[in-house]
Amino acid sequence: MHNWQRNLPPLSGLLPFEAAARHESFTLAADELGLTQAAISKQIRTLEHDLGMKLFERRNRSVFLTEAGRRYGRVVGDALNNISQEAAFLRNSQATDEVVLFCQLCEAFYWLMPRLSKFHEQHPEVELRIKSSVSPIVDADQPFDVALQTTGRPHGSYALAFTASDEIFPVCxxxxxxxATLPLKTAELADHVLLSHNVLPQDWLDWDSWFAEAGVTLNRRLRTRDFDSYPLVLQAAVSGQGIALGWRRTVGQMLDDGVLIRPCRERVMHPTGISVFRGRRASGNRAQTEALLTWLRSELAD
Structure with a gap:
């Protein structure tokens, strides 16, 4: 028996623990896994007994992760996610000549699509399939060869191919x-409704962080209107509901077409704002994947 086998906790408790840690709720974990709340509680008590420490504090019919529980939850969650991804890749590893590009929905729609004809003209031999999503690549439900997403979003153990710069500024x-007299002073933005991409975890630059990076200190609370996806934020801006944060590579065409404008001059530069990753699709065509990576590097160099 290997040493790591001796150190393993009861494996049957890891799924219930991961779900309970992610939701910070035994009830929601039970609903997700199709178990009873009592079964979830029993599995976690067994796990806590094996580890010799509390993973949750129980107070007033609610549960709260301890610091040890929060740390262990991240480890278990990453491990289960990696196992799940690899299983999906093996199930979908049938031979194919296509190249799969996983791309954030907004970048796929607003940045990639207008350029895609150039790629096909340069590489008619490549059968390219686009997989778009509002979720980060760690939640991809299918294997891919290349992925493009905002830097800072979860990427698991995928290998970074390269990064590219981006800049973020208000649009409406x-x-x-x-x-109103334009351009607005940066602090005057706080007089307006600010459209916010509010998610947990907050892996997306939002207004508080943008003002901080711009060096602007505000002494009042922002009036935000929250959305759970960035495409909705942009659509709300286009329909005149407020001011949004725009990523240059995403909103550039809308600015050129006059659909959106920049109400102030302030911008925040992110020299490594976009990350491009290599996937692990077993049947991927290496030469065609390299052709796609080279093309993306060239297009993102401006």
Whole structure:
């Protein structure tokens, strides 16, 4: 028996623990796994007994992760996610000549699609399939060869191929500000409704962080309107509901077309704002994958 086998906890308790840690709720974990709350509680008590420490504090019919529980939850979650990904890759590893590009939905729609004809002209031999998603690549439900997403979002153990710069600045519909004198001072943005991509975990730059990076200190609470996906934030801006944060590579065409405008001059530069990763698709065509990576590097160099 290997030493690591001796140190393993009861494996039957890892799924219930991961779900309970992620939700910080035995009830929601039970609903997700199709078990009773009592069964979840029993499995976690067994796990705590094996580890010799509390993973949750139980107070007033609620549970809260201890520091040890939070740390262990991250480890278990990453491990189970890696196992799940590898299983999906093995199930979908049938031979194919296509190259799969996993891309954030907004970048796929607003940045990639207008450029894709150039790629096909340069590489007619490559059968490219686009997989778009609002989720990070760690949640990909299918194997891919290359992935593009905002730097800072979870990427698991995928290998980084390269990064590219991006810049973030406020955008809004041209008529939204009425007769206001443009450009606005940066602090004046706080007078308006700010459209927010509010998610947990907050792996996306939002207004508080943007003002901080821009060096602007505000002495009042921001008026935000929250959305759970960035495409919705952009659509709300286009329909005149407020001011959004725009990533240059995503909103560039809308600025050129006059659909959106920049109400102020301030911008935040992210020299490594976009990350491109290599996937682990077993049947991927290496030469065609390299052709896609080379093309993406060239297109993202501007």
């Amino acid at each position: 519909r041209s008529g939204y500000l009425g007769s």
